[in-house]
Structure formats: C-alpha cells, structure tokens
Amino acid sequence: AVSSAPPLMMFSAGKKPTGEIKDTVKNVINSKQCVIHIASEQDADLVTATAATLDHGESEVNANDIELVEFEGCDLPRIKNCHIAYGCELYEVQQMGEAPQSLVFVKVKTLYVNDEVISLDAKQRLKIHADKVAPLARLGGGEYSGITAPFAMARPK
Template sequence: MQLDFSHLAPLDAYRWLASTVTPRPIAWVSTCAADGTSNLAPFSFFQVISDEPPTLMVNVGTRDDGSLKDTLRNVQETGELVIQLVSFAQVEAMNASAAQLPHGISEFEQCGIASLPSERIAVPRVAAAAVAFECRLAEVQPYPRQAPNCHLIFAEVLLGHVEDAVLDERGRIDPLRLDLVGRLGGSNYSRTLDMFQLVRPS
C-alpha cells in the first residue's frame, strides 16, 4: 500500500499520521488568561526538542472555525504554561478536560481537578500529576506560515516537579512506576508497562 499525501484530504492525512506515529506522549497543558482564568487541555502532538536550553514543543491546532484555542491565546497573553505528563491514574481526568468548553470556563473547576500553585510562574499545576514542568514561552510559530492551521509552542522548562513515588532506589525515574499513557490512533491509548532494554553500541 502506498499513500500519496498530496492527494489525501486533511482529515485522512491526520488519521494516517495519528494512527502510525505512535505511541505519542501527551502534554497536559495548564495556562491562565490575562484575567487569571485557568485552562487545562491535553495535546498529543508533543515532544522534547532541546536539552540546552531545556525546551518542549506542543502543537496546538486551530478550531474547526479557524479560531484559536484557549491554550494558545493564554500562552500568547501571559507567556507562561505548565506541561504535565499523564499517568494512567490521571487518564479519566485528562479525557474529561479535553471537552470543548466556552471561553472563560476553567477545566480545573468544571472537571473537579485539584490544582496547586506553581513556584516560578502564575499558572496552576495539576496536583496529582506525577511530573509537571513549569515553563516560559520561548516562541510561537504558526504552521504552515502562509496559511496556518496550527501553532507550535516552544516552551523553555524552568522548574520540574517529580513525585518521589515514581523514582527508583537511585532517585531516577522508574518507567513502570510512572505508568504514562500514550496516544494511538482514534480512541486508543497505550501504557508504558511493557518494557525492554537495549544497550546502544559504542
């Protein structure tokens, strides 16, 4: 089978890419509007892109009507965000926060998700998240530039919060204790419980 992406409708291209480039980590992003209203939403087009400076990238698509999502609007207004990773214990809360709510309605409050204040920025973080990164906006890039249908948020990590319960005896992340979920195609997800090791050749 061959797929000529130049002849695929955008929805078909999305379905093929989203169901093959898997599993994808999920960025559970909290932000605040200029008036202080909090927002929380998950995004699976997400990755680490640099360790110096430590930088994460989140792709935020536009809404079907072309308007900007609250996450992007808030980041552009305040320059701050928290990126949480999603463990299996948090998957139902994450999914609930994916509902499209009217602008100005907080997913923290609407979905009953407990929050904690951040230390370096004004944006709250998910209280039960095993890993949370307080970030400062580095830049936003519309893509494609001539007719953007998404925006790439480059977020510099300022401070990380890691629950002691997911660390091993050496103080490092134990993937099995962390038990993250990844996005597959459609409504399918995976867990990081099936693990093997390979030693990279010198």
C-alpha cells in the first residue's frame, strides 16, 4: 500500500528487451483498471510460469490454464484459487530511473478475501491470517520468500 486515503497500491514493471512498455502496463493504461492478486507460496511455480515472455496479445492466463471467476464490484475477473484480490482503477503512471521503470499507481475500489483466511478479532474487525494466506514475496530474479512465522506486537498508544 502507498496511501490509505485514497487507498493506493503501486507496482512496477521494466521494459521489454526491445525497450517497449510491457503489455501489463499497456493493458492497465488502456483499460484504466486492473486486478492485483496476493499469490501464495503454493503458487510459486505458476507465478514463475506466468513470467515467461509471450507475444503481444498472448495471454498468460490462457497459456497456463488459470481459472478465472467473476469479481463482484469489478469489471474484470479474478483468479479463482487466489485468497486475496484487489479490484483497482488506474490512478497514475510514472517513469522512473535511468533504465526507466513504469511505476503504476492504482486506487483500490473493491476487495475479495477468501472466507477461509479471515476471522473476527475481539473488536469484531476482520483479521486476515497470514499463515493461512502464505503470501509469496518475489525478492528478485528467481528468488522468492514466504512468511515462516507471523507475529504480532502491541502498538504504542
């Protein structure tokens, strides 16, 4: 998250080897919307497979037999087997760096969280259980990490 008011998220994408903007960024610019998923450790092979360079117009979803479902409150579908998905609209795109990266800022409009990974806390607020989500983090190149032992700390008053 970049901001809570408005609720903004950001992702970055480099250029294709040809220097062109990647299709993901083009698609967000053209449609003015996207869905951001939180991948789980169990999906590491699929995440890596979808990073393959495809010809323009070829779909990672089709190439990897990823099942999509309707996403309530969003014009785009979400990945069926993903625990968390954010339905977003384009906020701003910036180019940064000497080898320009596209920084894509999006405003969160709707959220899907699988019931299996949430519960109510003592104050009746939704709590997402990181150990059940098992979020996958890409460190760079082919290196990934997961959360081995989530922990909580009391916040100062």
